[in-house]
Amino acid sequence: MARLNGFTKKQLTEVFSSMVTARELDLKMLILLKQGKGFFHMGCSGHEASQVAAAYTLNQGKDWSYPYYRDGAFTLALGVTTRQHLLSFLARADDPASGGRQMPMHYGNKNLRIVSQSSATGTQYLQAVGCALSRKLDKTKEIVYVSSGEGTTSQGDFHEALNWAGREKAPVIFHIQDNEYAISTHRSEQTAGSVFSLVSGYENLSKYQVDGTDFFETHLAFKQAVERAKRGKGPSVIVSNVVRLMPHSSSDDQRKYRSEKALKKDLKRDPILLFKQICIEKDIFSESDAEKIESKIKKQIDNDTTWAEQQDHPAKETALKHVYSDEKVKLGSKLTKISDSIVMVDAINHALHEEMERNDRMVIYGQDIADPKGGVFTATKGLSSKFGKGRVFNSQLAESSIIGTAVGMAVTGYKPVVEIQFGDYIWTAMMQIRNEVSVMRYRSNNEWNSSMVIRVPVGGYIHGALCHSQSIDGYFIHMPGIYIAYPSNARDAKGLLKMACRMNDPVIFMEHKGLYRQPYAATEEPGKNYVLPFGKARYVTRGGNLTLICWGAMVQKSVEATQQIGKDENIVEIIDIRTLNPIDYKTIGDSISKTGKVLVVYEDNITNGPGAELCSVIAEKYFEFLDGPVKRVASKDSPVPYNWFLEENVLVQVDDISKAINNLLEY
Numbered sequence: 001m002a003r004l005n006g007f008t009k010k011q012l013t014e015v016f017s018s019m020v021t022a023r024e025l026d027l028k029m030l031i032l033l034k035q036g037k038g039f040f041h042m043g044c045s046g047h048e049a050s051q052v053a054a055a056y057t058l059n060q061g062k063d064w065s066y067p068y069y070r071d072g073a074f075t076l077a078l079g080v081t082t083r084q085h086l087l088s089f090l091a092r093a094d095d096p097a098s099g100g101r102q103m104p105m106h107y108g109n110k111n112l113r114i115v116s117q118s119s120a121t122g123t124q125y126l127q128a129v130g131c132a133l134s135r136k137l138d139k140t141k142e143i144v145y146v147s148s149g150e151g152t153t154s155q156g157d158f159h160e161a162l163n164w165a166g167r168e169k170a171p172v173i174f175h176i177q178d179n180e181y182a183i184s185t186h187r188s189e190q191t192a193g194s195v196f197s198l199v200s201g202y203e204n205l206s207k208y209q210v211d212g213t214d215f216f217e218t219h220l221a222f223k224q225a226v227e228r229a230k231r232g233k234g235p236s237v238i239v240s241n242v243v244r245l246m247p248h249s250s251s252d253d254q255r256k257y258r259s260e261k262a263l264k265k266d267l268k269r270d271p272i273l274l275f276k277q278i279c280i281e282k283d284i285f286s287e288s289d290a291e292k293i294e295s296k297i298k299k300q301i302d303n304d305t306t307w308a309e310q311q312d313h314p315a316k317e318t319a320l321k322h323v324y325s326d327e328k329v330k331l332g333s334k335l336t337k338i339s340d341s342i343v344m345v346d347a348i349n350h351a352l353h354e355e356m357e358r359n360d361r362m363v364i365y366g367q368d369i370a371d372p373k374g375g376v377f378t379a380t381k382g383l384s385s386k387f388g389k390g391r392v393f394n395s396q397l398a399e400s401s402i403i404g405t406a407v408g409m410a411v412t413g414y415k416p417v418v419e420i421q422f423g424d425y426i427w428t429a430m431m432q433i434r435n436e437v438s439v440m441r442y443r444s445n446n447e448w449n450s451s452m453v454i455r456v457p458v459g460g461y462i463h464g465a466l467c468h469s470q471s472i473d474g475y476f477i478h479m480p481g482i483y484i485a486y487p488s489n490a491r492d493a494k495g496l497l498k499m500a501c502r503m504n505d506p507v508i509f510m511e512h513k514g515l516y517r518q519p520y521a522a523t524e525e526p527g528k529n530y531v532l533p534f535g536k537a538r539y540v541t542r543g544g545n546l547t548l549i550c551w552g553a554m555v556q557k558s559v560e561a562t563q564q565i566g567k568d569e570n571i572v573e574i575i576d577i578r579t580l581n582p583i584d585y586k587t588i589g590d591s592i593s594k595t596g597k598v599l600v601v602y603e604d605n606i607t608n609g610p611g612a613e614l615c616s617v618i619a620e621k622y623f624e625f626l627d628g629p630v631k632r633v634a635s636k637d638s639p640v641p642y643n644w645f646l647e648e649n650v651l652v653q654v655d656d657i658s659k660a661i662n663n664l665l666e667y
């Protein structure tokens with residue numbers, strides 16, 4: 001039987017069909033776009049050979065993939081059907097990638113272990129590494145495929161991913177499809193040398209550079225990389241040089257920045273023509289066989305399009321579904337006391353110990369969190385000694401790496417409870433948090449989730465200056481898809497953290513550094529069955545004349561402020577809201593209906609801070625109860641300075657609160 005480079009005639013015909021299907025789908029979608037039936041398209045034309053070669057080396061439904069938007073042929077060859085592709089393109093309810101929520105070419109398929117992709121280029125690398133680390137932890141032979149164009153290798157996440165993958169010998173293959181252009185920017189304006197030379201120096205990383213228009217050459221590289229990964233030897237980068245035969249996207253016209261001559265030259269490297277030519281030359285199939293295959297595929301795509309157009313759009317009322325999980329967490333028993341007094345940081349530590357014991361899929365990592373240091377605040381002390389460095393380990397000094405890998409671990413069923421050492425440094429992880437963690441469930445139509453806990457020390461009053469004093473709650477309260485806890489004392493910290501570890505959604509768990517060892521934030525320690533549900537505020541004091549809403553370090557300051565004004569008890573009702581998402585508006589409303597006056601106190605700087613939202617909701621919802629303006633006390637709109645007299649002037653002080661209480665009481 002005819003064979004070519006070890007492939008049978010049947011296999012070669014299949015490869016050819018996959019490539020032609022991808023090309024014809026591209027063309028069909030562009031027609032649909034012109035007909036006004038779709039709004040966006042990114043073609044894989046010119047990349048087909050390298051993508052199909054990659055897919056042929058993976059174990060369908062067992063290995064994991066993080067394909068990028070130009071990976072149409074890869075996904076087809078892996079098993080996504082033309083009908084499914086068309087459902088995504090037409091944004092229909094049954095689109096397996098997102099149920100019509102994401103733009104087309106944002107691949108995802110649970111059955112095929114294609115993890116939902118976002119639009120942010122470069123976020124996929126670290127997730128792939130996290131996924132690969134989890135495969136290693138589970139001692140499987142599964143490997144992870146991740147891809148992007150050459151332009152995207154300029155992102156820092158790429159290098160962070162290579163570093164982590166190399167260090168840990170993660171079974172991941174980075175496929176860089178180098179078509180020389182990132183939209184209109186040529187590689188010469190993008191990369192210091194070539195991507196191949198760029199990735200030198202990472203230990204345990206194997207490098208390949210191939211002609212990506214040559215199916216056989218690319219396949220050989222992938223085969224070697226896959227074998228290497230399965231043998232536990234580590235990651236590989238495969239740079240496949242390809243041609244982009246279409247503009248960047250349907251919103252682009254490459255004739256504006258590329259010469260006609262250059263475009264014509266690329267056409268000579270059309271991978272489908274090259275593959276067809278060699279198969280005809282070697283008598284695998286004839287020209288007319290090829291034509292028959294092509295016309296059969298075109299007909300099939302026409303039929304599939306007619307079918308797809310008849311499928312339902314998602315129902316309008318489903319637009320708000322799956323921002324959060326619908327699954328409820330079973331609540332624990334009543335509070336039982338196991339010790340008389342515990343400081344907040346130790347309560348957090350105990351919560352982590354208990355939850356690690358309870359859930360063997362929970363992992364903890366972050367900077368310096370392993371023993372003997374056990375975290376810069378000792379919140380994680382003893383955990384790596386007790387649970388081993390497989391489940392509790394130091395991360396590299398890169399916040400995006402921590403969150404990105406956690407997304408990858410979460411999709412395989414792990415529960416990462418990670419630490420960002422200081423809130424002030426969470427910003428390099430913001431892309432992962434905003435465009436990945438908080439939206440994974442929504443964008444995949446509930447197929448995937450990024451359930452994790454991000455513990456993050458925040459806040460000032462410790463002479464920590466500009467970069468160890470920040471309040472970050474204002475930024476995250478604006479972000480749907482992520483819950484926020486911000487405890488003010490040890491008991492709540494333990495109950496809320498244990499709850500967070502059991503929830504099916506991402507949680508940002510804010511820990512005020514200034515409260516960690518404060519005697520006033522110490523409480524009796526609740527037992528291991530105590531969990532505190534989110535969205536339940538606590539009355540700190542009872543009163544009938546003014547409602548004071550606060551959380552975190554502002555709780556004690558508010559208590560001191562009420563003591564300072566020396567009025568009778570039962571005047572100010574202090575409410576510690578405990579969680580900023582969700583907010584317990586029921587308790588707030590009940591209190592305001594009684595007092596008619598409300599003061600919101602927050603540590604973040606005043607403008608557009610978290611309390612601004614509270615005030616706005618209160619003004620809208622409880623206007624009828626109000627007997628005075630809704631007032632705020634917050635820090636000034638300034639960075640937090642180091643000098644303690646300056647610091648005092650910027651951050652909220654007890655005096656500020658007591659003055660505001662008096663003014664409002666007199667209103």
Ligand SMILES: Cc1ncc(C[n+]2csc(CCOP(=O)(O)OP(=O)(O)O)c2C)c(N)n1
Nearest residue numbers: 070119120121148149150151152181182183
């Ligand atoms: C973080 C981020 N920045 C910018 C963009 C806009 N954008 C989308 S694709 C792209 C070019 C990517 O080029 P390359 O990685 O070479 O892949 P190619 O499209 O050539 O296959 C840009 C700038 C984005 N989606 N995400």
Ligand SMILES: [Mg+2]
Nearest residue numbers: 149150181182
């Ligand atoms: Mg490119």
